[in-house]
Amino acid sequence: MERKMIIGIMGPGESAAESDLEVAFQLGKKLAEENFLVLTGGRSQGVMDAAMKGAKSAGGTTIGILPSADGNDQSKFVDIPIKTGMGSARNNINVLTSDLVVAVGMGAGTASEVTLAIKANKPVILMNASPETMPFLEQFAHPELVKANTIEEALQNINRFLSDS
Amino acid sequence: MERKMIIGIMGPGESAAESDLEVAFQLGKKLAEENFLVLTGGRSQGVMDAAMKGAKSAGGTTIGILPSADGNDQSKFVDIPIKTGMGSARNNINVLTSDLVVAVGMGAGTASEVTLAIKANKPVILMNASPETMPFLEQFAHPELVKANTIEEALQNINRFLSDS
Amino acid sequence: MERKMIIGIMGPGESAAESDLEVAFQLGKKLAEENFLVLTGGRSQGVMDAAMKGAKSAGGTTIGILPSADGNDQSKFVDIPIKTGMGSARNNINVLTSDLVVAVGMGAGTASEVTLAIKANKPVILMNASPETMPFLEQFAHPELVKANTIEEALQNINRFLSDS
Amino acid sequence: MERKMIIGIMGPGESAAESDLEVAFQLGKKLAEENFLVLTGGRSQGVMDAAMKGAKSAGGTTIGILPSADGNDQSKFVDIPIKTGMGSARNNINVLTSDLVVAVGMGAGTASEVTLAIKANKPVILMNASPETMPFLEQFAHPELVKANTIEEALQNINRFLSDS
Numbered sequence: 001m002e003r004k005m006i007i008g009i010m011g012p013g014e015s016a017a018e019s020d021l022e023v024a025f026q027l028g029k030k031l032a033e034e035n036f037l038v039l040t041g042g043r044s045q046g047v048m049d050a051a052m053k054g055a056k057s058a059g060g061t062t063i064g065i066l067p068s069a070d071g072n073d074q075s076k077f078v079d080i081p082i083k084t085g086m087g088s089a090r091n092n093i094n095v096l097t098s099d100l101v102v103a104v105g106m107g108a109g110t111a112s113e114v115t116l117a118i119k120a121n122k123p124v125i126l127m128n129a130s131p132e133t134m135p136f137l138e139q140f141a142h143p144e145l146v147k148a149n150t151i152e153e154a155l156q157n158i159n160r161f162l163s164d165s
Numbered sequence: 166m167e168r169k170m171i172i173g174i175m176g177p178g179e180s181a182a183e184s185d186l187e188v189a190f191q192l193g194k195k196l197a198e199e200n201f202l203v204l205t206g207g208r209s210q211g212v213m214d215a216a217m218k219g220a221k222s223a224g225g226t227t228i229g230i231l232p233s234a235d236g237n238d239q240s241k242f243v244d245i246p247i248k249t250g251m252g253s254a255r256n257n258i259n260v261l262t263s264d265l266v267v268a269v270g271m272g273a274g275t276a277s278e279v280t281l282a283i284k285a286n287k288p289v290i291l292m293n294a295s296p297e298t299m300p301f302l303e304q305f306a307h308p309e310l311v312k313a314n315t316i317e318e319a320l321q322n323i324n325r326f327l328s329d330s
Numbered sequence: 331m332e333r334k335m336i337i338g339i340m341g342p343g344e345s346a347a348e349s350d351l352e353v354a355f356q357l358g359k360k361l362a363e364e365n366f367l368v369l370t371g372g373r374s375q376g377v378m379d380a381a382m383k384g385a386k387s388a389g390g391t392t393i394g395i396l397p398s399a400d401g402n403d404q405s406k407f408v409d410i411p412i413k414t415g416m417g418s419a420r421n422n423i424n425v426l427t428s429d430l431v432v433a434v435g436m437g438a439g440t441a442s443e444v445t446l447a448i449k450a451n452k453p454v455i456l457m458n459a460s461p462e463t464m465p466f467l468e469q470f471a472h473p474e475l476v477k478a479n480t481i482e483e484a485l486q487n488i489n490r491f492l493s494d495s
Numbered sequence: 496m497e498r499k500m501i502i503g504i505m506g507p508g509e510s511a512a513e514s515d516l517e518v519a520f521q522l523g524k525k526l527a528e529e530n531f532l533v534l535t536g537g538r539s540q541g542v543m544d545a546a547m548k549g550a551k552s553a554g555g556t557t558i559g560i561l562p563s564a565d566g567n568d569q570s571k572f573v574d575i576p577i578k579t580g581m582g583s584a585r586n587n588i589n590v591l592t593s594d595l596v597v598a599v600g601m602g603a604g605t606a607s608e609v610t611l612a613i614k615a616n617k618p619v620i621l622m623n624a625s626p627e628t629m630p631f632l633e634q635f636a637h638p639e640l641v642k643a644n645t646i647e648e649a650l651q652n653i654n655r656f657l658s659d660s
Contacts, residue, residue: 003244037245063245069261069285069417079168080202080228080245083261085417087399088611092584096234096248108613108635115606116583120234136631140603234582252564252580253446254422273448273470280441281418301466305438333574367575393575399591399615409498410532410558410575413591426564426578450564 008098011047012107020105032060052077173263176212177272185270197225217242338428341377350435362390382407503593506542515600527555547572
């Protein structure tokens with residue numbers, strides 16, 4: 001049995017910018033078309049919601065790692081809702097479960113996921129990142145950290161990183 | 166979008182009895198046929214492994230909530246491996262994520278899951294339980310706790326509990 | 331530096347019996363007099379609250395591993411409040427952090443802690459347990475599981491188990 | 496009963512710079528003299544170890560929130576070792592349990608703690624931070640985030656933030 005690869009799409013919730021939502025939707029859609037599983041923090045907000053909506057629009061399967069114990073915060077685009085009841089401690093599960101992490105936009109929670117991903121030695125791709133992000137993260141000298149300006153570029157890097165591993 | 170219900174099948178790992186493995190396999194198979202998602206603790210041992218093997222034999226989808234951070238303990242019958250890196254603390258995620266818990270056999274870890282399920286107010290069905298189990302659990306006066314002697318009886322109770330909720 | 335041993339006192343919260351509260355208070359007091367640290371689930375209810383009240387009455391130090399993220403559930407007898415934000419998943423931290431676990435009374439949450447303690451190979455002492463408890467737990471063949479009928483008997487077993495380890 | 500305030504000192508482990516260790520030691524010492532409890536990630540490495548060594552040198556009390564389940568990674572300067580068995584997911588407990596977080600130096604794990612602290616709305620003070628750190632964190636517009644260049648300045652900010660809250 002060949003397991004499908006899991007791509008985690010992380011990004012701001014309530015504070016996501018319009019352009020983050022658009023990129024998240026297109027990325028989720030593209031990844032589903034390419035037969036990846038799409039994982040997010042599972043809530044009905046921002047980048048999480050948009051990425052899973054995109055994946056579902058292309059018939060993909062979505063995993064949502066929820067902070068809540070009861071799923072009251074759950075996006076309607078989650079196929080597999082994991083109810084952790086752990087709040088932000090679930091960010092580490094998001095990262096460990098993903099074969100690769102793409103951050104779309106940046107917020108405090110997203111930054112915790114990106115740095116936990118670096119700590120866990122996972123490939124990380126940044127999209128729509130603020131200009132201050134790359135200089136900050138580069139100090140951690142993580143070999144598999146790149147920026148992508150387009151969905152195509154993100155996908156090329158995903159395929160490159162996952163074939164290396 | 167109608168979400169599929171998630172049934173957690175819990176039970177001993179290395180110490181599972183032959184009869185536990187047989188029941189777990191048949192239950193996993195039947196649940197997949199009936200279009201449920203099958204969730205377990207995800208390891209390549211005992212009831213977890215057998216239940217997911219059964220589900221896959223009928224073309225079902227399986228979720229494994231792993232204690233490890235890296236999946237080195239993972240059954241080959243897991244479709245969706247959730248890597249928690251939390252050891253036995255992940256038992257609470259097993260329970261919260263399941264719409265209903267079936268315990269097949271009994272061990273210390275399984276007992277923690279059954280009692281966490283009662284605490285979280287989830288329906289619980291016991292199969293292959295030792296004679297000491299039901300008297301112990303009945304003191305917690307949980308309205309949705311039953312024993313099932315056959316796969317058929319388990320399924321009847323699953324349908325009854327989930328239509329009530 | 332010689333570290334003080336940590337004794338976890340587990341037991342029902344809101345549903346604790348009067349006799350559980352009395353035993354928990356006396357046990358907490360005695361353990362503080364004997365220079366142990368007293369750990370509980372930290373809430374302002376039942377056995378947790380009573381055990382820490384007892385420990386503080388003898389000038390002891392108390393550790394409360396709270397389910398909440400913000401401490402709103404915290405007993406006023408906690409010296410060291412650990413805010414996990416993890417709900418019942420924190421039960422595993424209670425157990426791992428304790429050098430030995432004493433259960434006073436029995437409830438679903440307490441049962442999860444006792445079985446997680448057995449799983450983690452920690453010594454366990456039962457007080458005020460229902461008659462159904464010992465037969466249930468004995469099936470797990472844990473070498474360091476005993477009942478104690480008095481505070482004195484509990485203390486003898488604590489000293490015996492901790493000098494063995 | 497007046498509870499002592501808990502200050503979390505976060506920072507790199509194995510990769511800490513000599514100047515980070517020196518600041519962590521002096522800060523831990525000063526906080527203990529001022530009657531604060533000192534919390535760290537508990538390991539026998541880097542900023543964690545140095546901060547607790549400083550606190551102990553002044554007779555303080557130290558709390559270590561360990562990633563391990565068995566304490567094999569534990570600093571000898573921990574008074575209260577909390578064994579989470581959760582790896583980096585324990586970073587969120589570090590932050591929730593601290594009334595205020597001071598980061599000394601910067602690494603990927605430290606960055607996750609600082610951003611989780613911002614997410615949890617805790618006051619954050621940066622010492623020995625790289626030049627890229629403040630511009631990155633300022634985008635999250637957290638009102639209680641400052642840099643401190645000296646132990647004195649850190650302490651002034653601690654007193655200011657904690658009297659506000």
